[in-house]
Amino acid sequence: MPETVRSVCPHDCPDCCSLLVEREAGRVLRVAGDPGHPFTRGFLCTKTRHYEDTVHSPLRLAAPLRRTGPKGSGRFAPVSWEEALAETAERLQACASGYGPESILPYAYAGTMGYLNKHAYTPLFRLLGASELGRTICTPAKAMGWQAVMGATPATPPAEAAGSDFLVLWGLSVLATGVHFIREIKEAKRRGAMVVLIDVYETPTARLADVFIRVKPGSDGALALGVLHEMAGRGLLARSFIDAHVHGFAEFERTVLPRWTLAEASRASGVPEALIQWLALAYASAKAPFIRLGGGLSRYANGAMNVRLVTLLPAAAGAWGRPGAGMLSSCHSSSAYDLSLVQRPDFRKPGARQINMCLLGKALETPSRLAGPPVKALFVWSANPAASAPDQNAVLRGLAREDLFCCVHERFLTDTARYADIVLPATTALEHDDVYASYGSYCLQRGRPAIPPQGQAKSNWDACRLLAKALGRTEAIFEQSAEAMVDRLVESTAHSSWQLAPEEVERLREGLPVPLRLPEGYATDFKTPTGKIQAVNEAEPQALPDWFPAETGEGAFAFVSAPSPRTLSSSFCEQDRLAARDVMVLLMHPDDARALGLEDGGRALCSNRQGEAEFTVETTARVPQGLVASEGVWWSSRLGGKPGVNALTSQRLTDRGEGSTFSGVRVDIRRAD
Ligand SMILES: Nc1nc2c(c(=O)[nH]1)N[C@H]1C(S)=C(S)[C@@H](COP(=O)(O)OP(=O)(O)OC[C@H]3O[C@@H](n4cnc5c(=O)[nH]c(N)nc54)[C@H](O)[C@@H]3O)O[C@H]1N2
Ligand SMILES: Nc1nc2c(c(=O)[nH]1)N[C@H]1C(S)=C(S)[C@@H](COP(=O)(O)OP(=O)(O)OC[C@H]3O[C@@H](n4cnc5c(=O)[nH]c(N)nc54)[C@H](O)[C@@H]3O)O[C@H]1N2
Ligand SMILES: [Mo]
Numbered sequence: 001m002p003e004t005v006r007s008v009c010p011h012d013c014p015d016c017c018s019l020l021v022e023r024e025a026g027r028v029l030r031v032a033g034d035p036g037h038p039f040t041r042g043f044l045c046t047k048t049r050h051y052e053d054t055v056h057s058p059l060r061l062a063a064p065l066r067r068t069g070p071k072g073s074g075r076f077a078p079v080s081w082e083e084a085l086a087e088t089a090e091r092l093q094a095c096a097s098g099y100g101p102e103s104i105l106p107y108a109y110a111g112t113m114g115y116l117n118k119h120a121y122t123p124l125f126r127l128l129g130a131s132e133l134g135r136t137i138c139t140p141a142k143a144m145g146w147q148a149v150m151g152a153t154p155a156t157p158p159a160e161a162a163g164s165d166f167l168v169l170w171g172l173s174v175l176a177t178g179v180h181f182i183r184e185i186k187e188a189k190r191r192g193a194m195v196v197l198i199d200v201y202e203t204p205t206a207r208l209a210d211v212f213i214r215v216k217p218g219s220d221g222a223l224a225l226g227v228l229h230e231m232a233g234r235g236l237l238a239r240s241f242i243d244a245h246v247h248g249f250a251e252f253e254r255t256v257l258p259r260w261t262l263a264e265a266s267r268a269s270g271v272p273e274a275l276i277q278w279l280a281l282a283y284a285s286a287k288a289p290f291i292r293l294g295g296g297l298s299r300y301a302n303g304a305m306n307v308r309l310v311t312l313l314p315a316a317a318g319a320w321g322r323p324g325a326g327m328l329s330s331c332h333s334s335s336a337y338d339l340s341l342v343q344r345p346d347f348r349k350p351g352a353r354q355i356n357m358c359l360l361g362k363a364l365e366t367p368s369r370l371a372g373p374p375v376k377a378l379f380v381w382s383a384n385p386a387a388s389a390p391d392q393n394a395v396l397r398g399l400a401r402e403d404l405f406c407c408v409h410e411r412f413l414t415d416t417a418r419y420a421d422i423v424l425p426a427t428t429a430l431e432h433d434d435v436y437a438s439y440g441s442y443c444l445q446r447g448r449p450a451i452p453p454q455g456q457a458k459s460n461w462d463a464c465r466l467l468a469k470a471l472g473r474t475e476a477i478f479e480q481s482a483e484a485m486v487d488r489l490v491e492s493t494a495h496s497s498w499q500l501a502p503e504e505v506e507r508l509r510e511g512l513p514v515p516l517r518l519p520e521g522y523a524t525d526f527k528t529p530t531g532k533i534q535a536v537n538e539a540e541p542q543a544l545p546d547w548f549p550a551e552t553g554e555g556a557f558a559f560v561s562a563p564s565p566r567t568l569s570s571s572f573c574e575q576d577r578l579a580a581r582d583v584m585v586l587l588m589h590p591d592d593a594r595a596l597g598l599e600d601g602g603r604a605l606c607s608n609r610q611g612e613a614e615f616t617v618e619t620t621a622r623v624p625q626g627l628v629a630s631e632g633v634w635w636s637s638r639l640g641g642k643p644g645v646n647a648l649t650s651q652r653l654t655d656r657g658e659g660s661t662f663s664g665v666r667v668d669i670r671r672a673d
Contacts, residue, residue: 009509012427014178017039018445019031039441053574065077065079065084088470093409120461122673141304141657143587146262166286167290176203200215200296213279218300227313238284283317291308293307303664344477360385376404388570390503411574414570425455445511561629573638589621602617604672
């Protein structure tokens, strides 16, 4: 008889859905969205709707593998876990004794957002004294931009947006990256709200918007300055709010704003003056203006500054504290867990070398640019840098090094796993225990295993314990079962700043969703050193925020890399339904296509200093002339081994946070023959 149990979607998505898993005889029959979860509300996205196809995919790795062919060839032979771990331990030890432990680089990101398995190997690599990884691939610039203005002030919860009368989706593709927020958008619209989308091209999300504002890539800060200038000029600034709650606004207004006339803002952002004027008027006079901020505007060499300037808008309008108003960049629900239980900062070797994951290509291919030893061993879990990291060719050249030992713990034989010496099979989230926290709403949940591990798969934590043993480590932490570790994370919520009540901790322990409650008055209790919103921030390298253009490299076209609703970074490429066709599509304006002799459905080759990649052209006026866009990150094995979008992206970093600049590149385009 089938039975239904609860689990959690582990993927790196703001929604963090609660799943109802129907199982029978150790197999998942189907999954559905939990109707009782405050944000999932009973439905799932395209990707997870058939999660059973991921869990029981014929492509799942069944056993550990050892390489038998050249690196990247994908030729392997199965070995036992004992052999795989013994060889890995021996190779790691050889690197440590020959070159020093910093020659070992652990590389991981958010393949799973379960906090035990996300950080699973961290304590072990810290004890070994390995290099530290700078986890910068996602949106550190967005976080830094927000922090510069708002400090640790919590983001406005998504539910507020339903009560907004002017809802701005800024650099966000909800239809791809966070479909559950669509409920709030629709509810706000039903109550008469106006919805505005600000993006560099008309994404499918534009269908949800009343007004679409197209900006030039990386120019949102200039648009925000134009809006602020206009608000100031028309007497639309919330003077009493600013006087009470904003630090340094007068100086900002006096020294920065005067230059940002409508003409200047329009020149920089490409937004017509009249539209900037309209936005200023509509935003400032709305009762409850709400901004849902995405990451798009932050993925540039001026990304943090763009975010910082946009974040000044709710301050200037006095939106904070008004019902239905505010700004949602990212909810830090994970602060409810004591993550030091897994991350073990106390194990960290003082002064250990840190390697920025956005610079993986450089770190592997040019050891001379590293302080300290070359990277001789790479241990990857929950990430697929061969496809998802910037500057793919540099990463692949590095991974192809015969003198580099590489071990990859994965659910599938990804592009990265193909370059491994040893591949370890990983469980999916439905096969292991973990805790989760939403970053698009305030909610926690534990996902207990719904089915046993498939094949010989092991969770990151279980494999880490075995590797620790193979390395002769005897620390008590490696004696802890996954369940014991997860229980401790659950219990830690009682002592965090969120102070979960005993009955909430109990609900969490059992696997039920637990919403977090923001304290009364949180929206005007600004968690900054001055207790005010910081229009000026003396602790920033640039105290006064001001826009500057992003460096992008050469090329006739701006190239924007946007999310696809069918994948999540390169995850979900295992599902034929999602990734077998319509991959590597280049959206291009019909006039540009014509000028290049390209037609709809034809093949185009994009190239720049980093490399080249082939696409199928889709001509559409949804993109402006001079810009091309491609949605999704695809396995090269889905592209006949050809390069993916990241062959075009660069290792250039953001202004703050040393983050990735996936959309901050340009390309030349010609027909592919
Ligand atoms: N289906 C799906 N879901 C996902 C992901 C996915 O790949 N696919 N990725 C997950 C991850 S890891 C993350 S971090 C989040 C990201 O979620 P989002 O923040 O929504 O996604 P971004 O990739 O930052 O891109 C959002 C939009 O920004 C636009 N954009 C690009 N440049 C600019 C600009 O200069 N200004 C403005 N205003 N807009 C710009 C892009 O065209 C795109 O439509 O989503 C998560 N969810
Ligand atoms: N061109 C371009 N590239 C991008 C982006 C973009 O917008 N454009 N977005 C970037 C962003 S925002 C991010 S966050 C990064 C993400 O980059 P990555 O973190 O590398 O993400 P994925 O490519 O999805 O790879 C995650 C892998 O983790 C594996 N996995 C899942 N669960 C588990 C588990 O429990 N254990 C183990 N061992 N493995 C597991 C999955 O099978 C999958 O192959 O990609 C970035 N790459
Ligand atoms: Mo991300």
